[in-house]
Amino acid sequence: MSLCPNPREALRTAAKERVLIFDGAFGTQIQDRKLTEADYAGELGLKADQKGNNDILALTRPDVIADITRAYLDAGSDVISTNTFSANRISQADYAAEDQVAAINIASAKIARALADEYAEKDAANGLDCPRFVAGAIGPTNKTLSLSPDVEDPGFREISFDELVAVYKEQAEALIEGGADFILIETVFDTLNAKAGVMAVKQLEADLGRDVPVMISMTLTDLSGRNLSGHTVEAFWYAVRHANPVTIGLNCSFGADQLRPHVQVLSGIADTLLMAYPNAGLPNELGEYDEMPATTAGLVKQWAVNGQANILGGCCGSSPSHIKAIADAVAGVAPRAVPSAPTEMRLAGLEPFVVAA
Numbered sequence: 372m373s374l375c376p377n378p379r380e381a382l383r384t385a386a387k388e389r390v391l392i393f394d395g396a397f398g399t400q401i402q403d404r405k406l407t408e409a410d411y412a413g414e415l416g417l418k419a420d421q422k423g424n425n426d427i428l429a430l431t432r433p434d435v436i437a438d439i440t441r442a443y444l445d446a447g448s449d450v451i452s453t454n455t456f457s458a459n460r461i462s463q464a465d466y467a468a469e470d471q472v473a474a475i476n477i478a479s480a481k482i483a484r485a486l487a488d489e490y491a492e493k494d495a496a497n498g499l500d501c502p503r504f505v506a507g508a509i510g511p512t513n514k515t516l517s518l519s520p521d522v523e524d525p526g527f528r529e530i531s532f533d534e535l536v537a538v539y540k541e542q543a544e545a546l547i548e549g550g551a552d553f554i555l556i557e558t559v560f561d562t563l564n565a566k567a568g569v570m571a572v573k574q575l576e577a578d579l580g581r582d583v584p585v586m587i588s589m590t591l592t593d594l595s596g597r598n599l600s601g602h603t604v605e606a607f608w609y610a611v612r613h614a615n616p617v618t619i620g621l622n623c624s625f626g627a628d629q630l631r632p633h634v635q636v637l638s639g640i641a642d643t644l645l646m647a648y649p650n651a652g653l654p655n656e657l658g659e660y661d662e663m664p665a666t667t668a669g670l671v672k673q674w675a676v677n678g679q680a681n682i683l684g685g686c687c688g689s690s691p692s693h694i695k696a697i698a699d700a701v702a703g704v705a706p707r708a709v710p711s712a713p714t715e716m717r718l719a720g721l722e723p724f725v726v727a728a
Contacts, residue, residue: 378552379584379617381502385449386644386681390701393506393648393684394443395694397436397454399660401425404435419467426458427468429479437482442691444490447698449503450646450682451487452555453479456510459542461530473545480507480549506555506586507546509539509568516563517600532567539571547575547583557588558623560599562610565589569614584617586646591624596633604637612641620646623686626653626662627670638679642710645681647674651688660688668696675704 385391406428411421413431421427429436436454443451457463458475468475487503494501516535519527530538543554556568565587576583589607592599602610608619619641621630627649634647649671652662667685674680683701685693 378504379582382450382504382552382584382617383644385502386706388706390675390680390704390706391449391682392447392694392698392701393646393682394440394446394448394451395648395685395689395691396651396687397439397452397456398425399688400439400442400690401428401435406432406435410435415468415471417467417471419465421466421468424457424463424466424468426455426463426475426479427466427471429454429458429475429482430471433478433482436479437486440483440486443694444486444503446691446695448684448694449501450506450684451483451503452506452508453483453546453549453551455479455508455542455546456557457512459509459512460538461512461514462510472541476507476542476545477549480505480546480551484550504552505550506553507543507549507551508555508557509542509546511558511560511564512538514564515561515599516567517561532563532570535564535567536571536574539568540574543568543571543575543583544578547579553584553586553617555586555588557586558590559588559607560590560592562598562600562602562607565607565611569611572614585614586618586620587611587614587616588618588620588622588646588648590622591630591633594625594629596636604633605640608637608641616643618644618646618682620648620682622648623650626650627667627674629653631670631674634674634679635677638674638707640710644709645679645707646684647671647680647682648684648686648689650686651690651693654688662688664690664693664696667693668700671697672700672704675701675707678705678707681707681709 408422410432460469463469483505487505491503514530519525521527559565630649651660671683
């Protein structure tokens with residue numbers, strides 16, 4: 372159970388004081404540990420090979436997930452995510468592990484919750500008011516609601532909206548049961564998929580009879596600033612704003628340098644907290660990330676200095692060293708002022724204008 376009875380307001384309060392820090396990548400940290408099939412499979416007795424199924428490590432090697440999470444907390448993370456990017460029924464079908472979905476999400480959330488509370492209690496004992504938050508991570512799956520995977524049949528879809536809602540709801544329910552403060556719908560390449568995620572959370576809210584705050588993070592598929600379903604950052608924000616997300620933002624896509632103009636635009640129009648966590652640059656020809664922590668930190672610091680971000684972290688290729696460098700770089704920088712009037716649409720670099728009633 373979270374130490375914060377109202378995580379939505381607690382996060383907003385903390386974000387008024389300083390730029391908050393998110394965590395970094397799990398995948399590359401897991402890869403660095405050179406785990407074997409036995410590490411992944413454990414004693415679950417699943418029919419398919421599990422090597423590469425990073426999410427299932429919450430059940431078979433929880434010490435690895437805890438170790439990575441602790442490293443990010445030591446680096447300065449205020450918000451940590453669960454290692455559940457692919458812990459949904461669709462993605463786990465690749466490993467014949469569909470029946471493990473609830474257990475994976477509950478276990479991963481419990482790991483993050485216990486460590487977040489441990490660090491929050493340690494801060495409190497030292498006279499510091501530094502709550503730590505848990506974001507239950509939900510990835511996009513490999514299905515898209517907006518586009519057909521069959522060029523011969525543009526109207527074909529591999530999954531329906533209602534089916535995807537059910538997939539997301541199963542995962543979100545388990546994450547909340549495990550102690551997550553927020554549901555993070557991240558790496559959104561299809562806006563309609565994000566809407567299915569939002570619908571799932573709204574249904575969960577109705578079942579639980581309480582607020583389940585969402586974080587939403589878009590990923591861009593080209594430098595023009597659109598996702599796979601063709602939405603710009605402006606269009607995406609207005610498509611999901613009704614969900615009242617506690618944060619909106621951008622992740623993955625590119626490095627911080629390429630994301631800069633799109634963060635600027637989103638910062639000018641979003642009347643909620645902005646969370647951005649770019650990749651550690653662009654991958655090299657081997658698919659590896661070479662950008663050094665100081666470089667990433669210097670780039671995202673400019674977003675903070677320009678008043679364009681409330682929460683900063685890293686995505687693919689980032690490490691605890693990147694997160695520590697970011698935390699050090701933005702220490703003392705004033706946080707972004709969230710636009711207070713929803714009728715004021717702010718264009719990047721221009722004075723606010725008021726939309727006529």
